[in-house]
Amino acid sequence: MATTHETEHGGGHHPTFMQYVFIAVLLFAITIVEFIIIMDMPGPREKVIADALGEPATTILLFLLSGIKFAIVILFYMHLKFDNKLFFWVFIAGMALAVMVGLALIGLFTAIRPAGGGDVRAANTVAAPCAFDHDKMDNVCPTPTPQPTSTPAPTLAALAISAPAPVAASGAAAGGPPSAARGEQLVLDYGCVACHSTDGTVLVGPSWQGIYGSSEALEDGGSATVDDDYIRESILEPNLKLVQGFGELMPVLGVTDEEIDSIIEYIKTLR
Amino acid sequence: MAHAPETAHHEPAHPAHGEAQPRHGGTGHGEHSGSVGHDYTTTGLNHRKMLMWVFLGSDCLFFGSLIATYMVYRGQSLTGPYPADIIDIPITTISTFVLLCSSFAMVQALSATNNNDQRGIKIWLLATAILGGIFIGFQVYEFNLFKNEGLTLGQNLFGATFFTLTGFHGAHVTLGIIWLVSLWILSFKGRIRPDTALDVELCGLYWHFVDIVWIVIFTLLYLVGGFDAGPAILGGEH
Numbered sequence: 001m002a003t004t005h006e007t008e009h010g011g012g013h014h015p016t017f018m019q020y021v022f023i024a025v026l027l028f029a030i031t032i033v034e035f036i037i038i039m040d041m042p043g044p045r046e047k048v049i050a051d052a053l054g055e056p057a058t059t060i061l062l063f064l065l066s067g068i069k070f071a072i073v074i075l076f077y078m079h080l081k082f083d084n085k086l087f088f089w090v091f092i093a094g095m096a097l098a099v100m101v102g103l104a105l106i107g108l109f110t111a112i113r114p115a116g117g118g119d120v121r122a123a124n125t126v127a128a129p130c131a132f133d134h135d136k137m138d139n140v141c142p143t144p145t146p147q148p149t150s151t152p153a154p155t156l157a158a159l160a161i162s163a164p165a166p167v168a169a170s171g172a173a174a175g176g177p178p179s180a181a182r183g184e185q186l187v188l189d190y191g192c193v194a195c196h197s198t199d200g201t202v203l204v205g206p207s208w209q210g211i212y213g214s215s216e217a218l219e220d221g222g223s224a225t226v227d228d229d230y231i232r233e234s235i236l237e238p239n240l241k242l243v244q245g246f247g248e249l250m251p252v253l254g255v256t257d258e259e260i261d262s263i264i265e266y267i268k269t270l271r
Numbered sequence: 272m273a274h275a276p277e278t279a280h281h282e283p284a285h286p287a288h289g290e291a292q293p294r295h296g297g298t299g300h301g302e303h304s305g306s307v308g309h310d311y312t313t314t315g316l317n318h319r320k321m322l323m324w325v326f327l328g329s330d331c332l333f334f335g336s337l338i339a340t341y342m343v344y345r346g347q348s349l350t351g352p353y354p355a356d357i358i359d360i361p362i363t364t365i366s367t368f369v370l371l372c373s374s375f376a377m378v379q380a381l382s383a384t385n386n387n388d389q390r391g392i393k394i395w396l397l398a399t400a401i402l403g404g405i406f407i408g409f410q411v412y413e414f415n416l417f418k419n420e421g422l423t424l425g426q427n428l429f430g431a432t433f434f435t436l437t438g439f440h441g442a443h444v445t446l447g448i449i450w451l452v453s454l455w456i457l458s459f460k461g462r463i464r465p466d467t468a469l470d471v472e473l474c475g476l477y478w479h480f481v482d483i484v485w486i487v488i489f490t491l492l493y494l495v496g497g498f499d500a501g502p503a504i505l506g507g508e509h
Binding site for chain 1: 321329350364367421
């Protein structure tokens with residue numbers, strides 16, 4: 001039998017105090033390296049190293065580093081390196097199962113997501129996303145509009161990347177003189193109505209009711225008269241003049257000039 | 272019999288250490304039972320220790336599922352706050368350090384126990400518990416901050432998966448602190464000795480496990496996921 005001291009530890013050699021200190025310093029050092037990779041001081045949220053490496057490489061590197069930390073702790077702090085191998089395998093088996101369950105879950109949920117990266121939960125509603133407003137400490141969200149089942153519901157991705165596409169393909173076909181009716185269809189297709197009501201209700205953005213011809217107080221303290229040019233500018237460069245009480249929340253949706261003409265006609269009718 | 276030394280695991284060493292430590296009667300040992308006089312096991316390994324490892328193996332599944340759930344819903348929140356809005360990596364790096372320190376203290380507590388260094392036992396057990404407490408303090412601070420920023424369990428997918436995962440981890444840490452403090456109190460009654468070192472060792476295994484779970488959480492939720500912003504439609508403004 002080995003010396004009594006060693007037997008206490010389940011056999012074999014057991015790190016000395018200095019070795020433990022070394023291990024602790026190593027764990028610290030790895031954590032600091034991870035921190036530097038991701039933060040890259042001094043600029044806040046400036047990830048020079050991470051950006052240089054690219055996201056996949058950074059992620060792999062971070063996984064590798066934390067994997068090393070993980071291994072150091074279980075092998076030395078938890079004595080698995082010195083202990084009976086059965087303990088090791090019992091633990092590794094649990095861990096392997098956990099990893100498989102995790103991968104299966106991730107695979108399953110990724111596989112059933114509609115093609116094009118859309119959001120499963122948004123499939124039945126026009127999901128104009130909420131934006132978090134730091135001043136109000138809350139989200140400013142449009143109320144989801146139920147979508148007629150006949151038209152394929154635009155997903156988040158569709159809104160974000162290819163918003164103009166469904167419009168061009170939809171009933172509000174291009175051509176012809178600007179008309180309020182076409183405008184009405186366009187604001188539905190573009191999803192403007194998720195943020196703008198026509199009945200005075202304030203959603204994410206101001207209501208369009210009665211704005212045409214009125215004078216609008218602006219966030220910067222000035223004011224503007226709502227005319228054709230103002231509406232055009234509001235749509236093309238939403239953040240240039242912010243309506244008082246509203247944040248920079250309106251997206252640029254790629255509305256064409258002649259579509260804007262119709263939208264202006266439509267807004268004119270909203271008395 | 273390759274296992275022979277382990278068969279002898281903890282108990283046969285008693286007599287040697289007993290010289291330095293007044294032996295307690297059978298009752299004394301009975302309280303730290305489990306191993307006394309029942310050394311024979313089919314594997315030759317201590318039952319309690321095996322039980323601990325099996326538990327830790329299964330706890331991997333518990334955390335594995337919660338982590339997978341987080342990953343599945345990562346970047347799927349339609350409403351804020353999003354991770355990039357509120358995750359504070361510097362602060363969390365500090366609390367990660369604290370937890371790593373506590374693991375070091377835990378190792379020292381076990382060393383002290385094996386060497387029957389009664390003073391060391393008390394100091395290191397308490398140090399481990401206090402460092403754990405500081406970690407929990409950071410977490411309470413963080414949770415509170417998040418709540419004030421508008422992130423709650425029911426706010427969005429990020430909130431739901433984040434709080435469930437880190438909350439259960441925090442609960443594990445809290446349980447570990449209670450365990451450590453109990454051992455610390457027992458140490459004043461002279462109950463923590465080389466022959467009962469397994470009590471400290473098991474607590475240590477649990478404690479280090481909680482530490483490695485945090486290593487994973489820190490990497491996935493903070494380092495990798497901490498910069499996740501909201502849906503692209505908002506142009507990444509927020």
